[in-house]
Amino acid sequence: MRRTIIFVVILIIATANMVVFASGLKIPEITVLDSISNIYEPVRFDHATHSMIAERCVVCHHEHPSNADLCKNCHGLDDSIFKKSLSSTFMNCDNCHGKYDPSNPGMPGLKVAYHRKCFQCHKGMGMIGEDPKGCTQICHARKIKSE
Amino acid sequence: MSKEKKEKDLILKEPFSRRDFLKTLSVATGSIILGTSSAASGYKEIRGYRNSYGMLVDLTLCVGCRSCERACNKVNNLPEPDLPFDDATVFEELRRPTAKAYTVVNRYDIEGYSGGPVYRKIQCNHCNEPACFSACPIHAYTKTPEGAVLYNVDRCFGCRYCMIACPFYIPAYDYESAFEPRIMKCIFCYPRIKNNKIPACAEACPTGTLTFGRREDLIRLARKRKKILRNPSRYIDHIYGEHEVGGTSWLYISGVPFEDVGFPTDLPEVPLITRVKGFLSSACGIHCLACALRDGLCSSKTQV
Incomplete structure (x- = not known):
């Protein structure tokens, strides 16, 4: 009887671990970034390749729980958003980086948050930082008659 | 009053008397000295607005x-x-x-x-x-x-x-x-x-x-x-x-x-205006002084 209980407990733990492990691997492969698609063609962001290159999720997902405290300290997140961030492993960038609010200049808007992450590596690649056309050649083409 | 005396008075009457000249000079000098302080200049300082x-x-x-x-x-x-x-x-x-x-x-x-x-x-x-803003003579700037x-x-x-x-x-x-x-x-x-x-x-x-x-x-x-x-x-x-x-x-x-x-x-x-504020506020005084000198010189010329 005692052995059976131990076996069942081990089985439950193993199954739970497998589920967590499996969900951990389940990362998006292609993400379409289209928040400013009225101006630019949507960006097809190859998430799989980028996560392989970056190796650690926290390189981009700075709200990762290990950095949560730092995030809260610096950006002064309000409690409701902060709780939401703890309930899921990775939250959407626009949970915090939505529309820029001048009363909180330390919190970049979504567009700036994306670009800062991109420029961590991409500044200096191709013509980015050298020629205004560089951005549209690598990531997103400007829509004709967008304005 | 005799006609003769009246004529003498007219001759002695200078267009700009020595007394007037000294009066203007003292006012001008005083305004130059006082003019160096911003309070006397009447210039309104703008140090930026709070919460701008x-x-x-x-x-x-x-x-x-x-x-x-x-x-x-x-x-x-x-x-x-x-x-x-x-x-x-x-x-x-x-x-x-x-x-x-x-x-x-x-x-x-x-x-x-x-x-x-x-x-x-x-x-x-x-x-x-x-x-x-300071340089504009007609306040076209705000x-x-x-x-x-x-x-x-x-x-x-x-x-x-x-x-x-x-x-x-x-x-x-x-x-x-x-x-x-x-x-x-x-x-x-x-x-x-x-x-x-x-x-x-x-x-x-x-x-x-x-x-x-x-x-x-x-x-x-x-x-x-x-x-x-x-x-x-x-x-x-x-x-x-x-x-x-x-x-x-x-x-x-x-x-x-x-x-x-x-x-x-x-x-x-x-602010750049503070460099010239003293001069600008005394400009009026300098103007008076210049007028006083000019008139004084002119009148002395007429006397000659």
Whole structure:
């Protein structure tokens, strides 16, 4: 009887671990970034390749729980958003980086948050930082008659 | 009174008596001495408004995409530029804001700087105590509580003193308009700010080079940003515009010395008007003195 209980407990733990492990691997492969698609063609962001290159999720997902405290300290997140961030492993960038609010200049808007992450590596690649056309050649083409 | 006496009085009566001359001289001298204090000058000091807005420009983040130039052009209904906004050849020469472009981005290749080419956006810095405002003889300029320095074309009579007074060489004159020539410069997107929007250039900037907010918050952010990065080698320890010419609404932080990217670094930390305030306030006295001397000399000549 005692052995059976131990076996069942081990089985439950193993199954739970497998589920967590499996969900951990389940990362998006292609993400379409289209928040400013009225101006630019949507960006097809190859998430799989980028996560392989970056190796650690926290390189981009700075709200990762290990950095949560730092995030809260610096950006002064309000409690409701902060709780939401703890309930899921990775939250959407626009949970915090939505529309820029001048009363909180330390919190970049979504567009700036994306670009800062991109420029961590991409500044200096191709013509980015050298020629205004560089951005549209690598990531997103400007829509004709967008304005 | 005899006729003879009357004639004698007339001869002795000088057009400008010695007594009058001394009186005027003492008044003039007194006003020059007193005039050096701002209280006596009657000049109203503007030390910037509390809670006014500002813009923090982080030169280390700009990649020269010229989105700000494009947005400015569109919002202000300026004419299409000769070269498109994604043309990099404009960086071959250093540009200045013109009547057709309120803001321009220049590129500087700094030897030994690891951050790549440095881009500097130029536009009106919206001084707390603007020299253009002080120089304008008919008050065509206004410093709004929001921070913007505005210009009223209906008042302007085209003397262009503001162009000479500006330490940043910003106001541009629309020479091409024959019927309504006017000064053209950045207005800090004042109508947008009044409608709770942020200036078009800051909205367009993808890199976060331009951060719009309350000036006091931005100064704190600039210091904090340096601190957070824990990388003092990234920024030089100066916020340009915090004190220059009494402070400007636009503030800059940079990874290279400001003089290397075209900022005038020989400016005083007091508004330019304070340099000439004493003279200006005594100008009236000097004028009286000059008149007194002239009249005195003239009258002595007539006596001879």
